[in-house]
Amino acid sequence: MAAEMQRFGTSEEDDDEMEMDVKGEDDDNDEDSHHEEKDAVKSVTAGADVGMLSSDSSRHFHNQEYQDQPTPQGGTRRCRPQEEKERTKLRERQRRAITAKILSGLRRHGNYNLRVRADINDVIAALAREAGWVVLPDGTTFPSRSQGTRPTSGAPYTMVLSSSSQMPVQQTSPTSSKGGRSQTSSIIGDGGDLQSDPLLGGSIDSAEKRQIVSMPTKLQERDFAGTPYVPVYVMLPLGVINMKCELVDPDNLVKQFKTLKSLNVDGVMVDCWWGIVEAHTPQEYNWNGYKKLFQVVREHNMKLQVVLSFHECGGYVGDDVRIPLPHWVAEIGRSNPDIFFTDRAGRRDPECLSWGVDKERVLRGRTAVEVYFDYMRSFRIEFDDLFEDGIISMILIGLGPCGELRYPSNPVKHGWRYPGIGEFQCYDQYMLKSLQKAADIRGHSFWARGPENAGSYNSQPHETGFFCDRGDYDGYYGRFFLNWYSQLLVDHGDRVLSLAKLTFERTCIAAKLPGMHWWYKTASHAAELTAGYYNSCNRDGYAAIMLMLKKHNASLYFTCSGTSTVDHHMDMSESLSDPEGLAWQVVNDAWDACVPVASETSFPCHDREEYNYLLEKAKPVGDPDRRHFSSFTHARLNQLLAERQSLVELELFVKAMHGESVLARKPGTRRDQH
Numbered sequence: 001m002a003a004e005m006q007r008f009g010t011s012e013e014d015d016d017e018m019e020m021d022v023k024g025e026d027d028d029n030d031e032d033s034h035h036e037e038k039d040a041v042k043s044v045t046a047g048a049d050v051g052m053l054s055s056d057s058s059r060h061f062h063n064q065e066y067q068d069q070p071t072p073q074g075g076t077r078r079c080r081p082q083e084e085k086e087r088t089k090l091r092e093r094q095r096r097a098i099t100a101k102i103l104s105g106l107r108r109h110g111n112y113n114l115r116v117r118a119d120i121n122d123v124i125a126a127l128a129r130e131a132g133w134v135v136l137p138d139g140t141t142f143p144s145r146s147q148g149t150r151p152t153s154g155a156p157y158t159m160v161l162s163s164s165s166q167m168p169v170q171q172t173s174p175t176s177s178k179g180g181r182s183q184t185s186s187i188i189g190d191g192g193d194l195q196s197d198p199l200l201g202g203s204i205d206s207a208e209k210r211q212i213v214s215m216p217t218k219l220q221e222r223d224f225a226g227t228p229y230v231p232v233y234v235m236l237p238l239g240v241i242n243m244k245c246e247l248v249d250p251d252n253l254v255k256q257f258k259t260l261k262s263l264n265v266d267g268v269m270v271d272c273w274w275g276i277v278e279a280h281t282p283q284e285y286n287w288n289g290y291k292k293l294f295q296v297v298r299e300h301n302m303k304l305q306v307v308l309s310f311h312e313c314g315g316y317v318g319d320d321v322r323i324p325l326p327h328w329v330a331e332i333g334r335s336n337p338d339i340f341f342t343d344r345a346g347r348r349d350p351e352c353l354s355w356g357v358d359k360e361r362v363l364r365g366r367t368a369v370e371v372y373f374d375y376m377r378s379f380r381i382e383f384d385d386l387f388e389d390g391i392i393s394m395i396l397i398g399l400g401p402c403g404e405l406r407y408p409s410n411p412v413k414h415g416w417r418y419p420g421i422g423e424f425q426c427y428d429q430y431m432l433k434s435l436q437k438a439a440d441i442r443g444h445s446f447w448a449r450g451p452e453n454a455g456s457y458n459s460q461p462h463e464t465g466f467f468c469d470r471g472d473y474d475g476y477y478g479r480f481f482l483n484w485y486s487q488l489l490v491d492h493g494d495r496v497l498s499l500a501k502l503t504f505e506r507t508c509i510a511a512k513l514p515g516m517h518w519w520y521k522t523a524s525h526a527a528e529l530t531a532g533y534y535n536s537c538n539r540d541g542y543a544a545i546m547l548m549l550k551k552h553n554a555s556l557y558f559t560c561s562g563t564s565t566v567d568h569h570m571d572m573s574e575s576l577s578d579p580e581g582l583a584w585q586v587v588n589d590a591w592d593a594c595v596p597v598a599s600e601t602s603f604p605c606h607d608r609e610e611y612n613y614l615l616e617k618a619k620p621v622g623d624p625d626r627r628h629f630s631s632f633t634h635a636r637l638n639q640l641l642a643e644r645q646s647l648v649e650l651e652l653f654v655k656a657m658h659g660e661s662v663l664a665r666k667p668g669t670r671r672d673q674h
Contacts, residue, residue: 225661227619228626231266231393232654233305233633235600236293238271238313239321245276245289250296256637257300263651264658267303267393269600269633271403274310274375275323282328282364282371285378294386303393304386305633308379310372310398311352315412325350329363336362338428341408344450349408349425351401355492356430373499380503387507394508394598394631396557397500404514405493405545409530410457419518419575420458421467422530424450426485438484447477454530461519467526473536474524482534489532490544497552508630510555510598513545513586521576542586546593555596555630558586560617583617596630604635606646611653618657632657 103118106126125135135141242248260268270293277285297304314322324330333339333350339357340348357368366374376397386392401408409422416422426435427450439448453465453472461467472478493511500509516527523537535541549556560583590597599618605611618629634650652662 222615222621223661224615224619224656224659227656227659228628229659230618230629230657231303231631232657233267233269233303233631234260234265235633235636236268236270237636237638238319238323240270240293241273241276241289243276243279243323245279245286247289247292247296250292253293254296257296257302259647260637261300261302263647264654265302265634265650266631267305268297268637269305269307269396271307271309271313272379273313273323274308274398275312275325277378278326278375280327282366283374285375285382287379287382291382294383294391298386298389298391302391304391305394305396305631306379306392307396307403308376308398309403310375311401311403312350315351316402325352329353332363338430339363339368340428341425342427342431343414343423343425344427344454346427347414348428349401349411349414351408351411352398354425354428354430355488356428356434358492358495360430369495369499372496373503376500376503387504392507394510394555395500395504396510396512397496397554399493399496399511402512402514404512405489406514406516406531406533407489409532410527414457416457419460419527419577421455421461421464421519421526423457424454424485424530426450426488431488434488435481435484439480442480444477444480447480451478451481461522461524461526464526467522467524467529469523471524473526473529474538482529482536485529486532486534486541486544490548493545494548494551497548497554501552501554508555508596509552510557511549512557512559513542515559515579515582515586515602517579517582518575518577520578520582540585540589542589543593546589546595549590549595550593555598556586556590557598557600558583558590559602560599560614591625591627598631598633599629600633601635604646605649605653608649608652611649611656615653615656 099120102123106123121139125139125141128135128141133141133143240248240253247253257268270290272290277287277290279286294304312322312324313319314324325333329339330350333348337348339353339362340350341352341354342348353368355368357363359367359369361367363371380387383392396403399405401411407425409425410416410420426432432448435450436445436448439445451466451472454467455464459467461471462469464471466472466478473482497509497511514531516531516533519526520528525533525535525537525541528535528541533541533545546556587597601614605614614632618632620627655662
């Protein structure tokens with residue numbers, strides 16, 4: 001290297017001196033970052049010098065610009081003139097300014113998890129990981145062997161370096177700042193030339209290239225023999241109990257239970273509706289229909305997961321019946337509509353009670369939390385024998401709309417349509433009083449208001465002043481408001497789960513969290529913010545929830561977005577959606593806090609590919625801690641039994657979830673038919 005530098009009229013000592021000058025000017029950078037950039041500075045300087053030398057005469061002229069200075073050893077060395085040093089420092093400043101803008105843009109718009117003093121190596125590593133490569137801490141990089149697995153979106157493919165092929169190239173988005181898996185993909189079509197690919201050409205040998213190109217278009221099937229036992233449940237139809245609390249069509253239900261039992265399904269999940277059980281008079285509970293249903297479950301030696309539903313049913317995807325809140329609650333609401341969540345325009349949402357009345361005695365002398373507690377105690381006493389015999393395995397506590405711990409920020413009845421950002425629901429008098437108190441404590445009483453530039457239900461983030469990039473959500477007032485708004489959600493869950501833990505003691509309790517995945521790839525995460533999850537790009541909005549669940553020994557219940565959701569029901573590119581990234585963040589936050597995770601499908605499965613996809617989610621391959629779902633609940637019973645072939649695939653799925661080998665298929669199953 002010394003000889004080459006001498007050839008260009010410079011020396012190692014000159015470069016060292018130049019680097020000291022640069023460091024002196026940019027001493028705000030840390031020492032490690034500076035050393036990482038030394039070689040880059042040398043190459044840029046040498047390249048610039050070489051670019052100015054077009055002939056031997058010009059090189060001679062250039063060399064004469066350097067002054068000879070004596071050295072302590074009696075020799076001489078060439079030193080750069082002051083003008084050249086200034087040009088070098090200018091180039092360095094320009095380079096660092098460009099790098100800073102690139103890093104800032106990736107952090108803000110792409111949700112890359114880059115450190116504040118990230119350098120070009122961090123960027124290259126992030127891009128390589130997004131493309132499906134493995135980058136070790138020492139910089140060693142190689143293609144991931146897991147690239148042969150099916151992309152998370154479930155789309156067929158020829159070659160996939162990352163996960164989803166749902167996004168067009170221009171919509172490519174980097175991995176979430178939450179540490180989630182990337183949802184973008186790099187796809188080479190049939191006949192693609194790997195040799196000419198700048199990323200793959202010099203990094204993978206020909207044998208590996210042939211192996212990647214010939215990857216199957218289906219998820220590679222694993223042998224789940226010996227894996228942990230994960231119980232499988234099936235949701236019963238919403239209308240299995242009618243408004244008179246009677247069991248609907250018990251004979252047909254018995255036939256369906258026999259079918260499930262023959263498939264080795266562990267049990268069923270059923271909603272116990274507040275609007276049915278305590279429909280007419282406070283503290284008068286009618287459990288008759290549920291008694292008959294639970295007796296059928298006992299007779300078939302199956303388990304029960306029970307949802308205590310304190311919300312109304314109807315108006316959402318999959319709701320085929322309407323079950324309102326109790327009549328006596330509706331009567332109170334007509335005289336005092338502030339017991340319901342309210343949007344900025346004053347529209348009430350009667351699907352559940354506002355958290356503002358959790359501690360307000362507005363329900364015939366009781367608070368909302370006391371009403372929930374009395375209902376839970378009545379259930380525990382009425383079905384004591386089922387608890388003692390271990391037939392009831394889990395109680396899912398309803399904490400908001402659809403039973404989920406969230407604000408009703410996207411009500412269809414008020415005109416919301418996917419992928420609207422929704423609206424904040426904090427304008428009833430009780431929540432406004434709480435906001436005023438918080439603003440007074442902060443010392444800024446004028447902050448006792450909701451955001452005025454947050455758009456409407458169907459707005460998109462960039463159309464608002466609050467949720468857009470560098471919007472008010474990240475200002476002083478925005479941070480204050482979002483902290484208050486999200487803390488109310490945590491406090492509500494904490495209050496109700498503390499009473500549930502007291503009521504059900506030795507039985508597993510769980511809380512369901514929503515999957516607000518649209519706009520997840522933006523900086524603000526607007527749909528999550530309006531739902532009560534302060535999960536913008538510089539925060540983890542789920543960590544506090546997991547600590548609260550851990551406090552009450554509660555499980556997380558989270559919907560696993562199946563391939564049906566990704567392929568058919570939603571436009572992922574338009575909404576910058578990332579259901580897989582969100583699920584990765586939420587589930588890993590739970591596991592990091594030692595909170596068990598139970599899951600369900602959002603839509604029914606129909607073929608082996610979708611079941612294999614769910615198996616990979618329930619039992620992640622290569623997890624060093626062998627973490628897995630604690631239970632899994634399948635879509636509605638009536639949808640599941642509609643197709644005979646679906647039952648064949650369900651049986652194989654149940655065996656795999658139970659840790660049995662399913663690679664040796666029975667004659668006549670789907671594989672043999674193919």
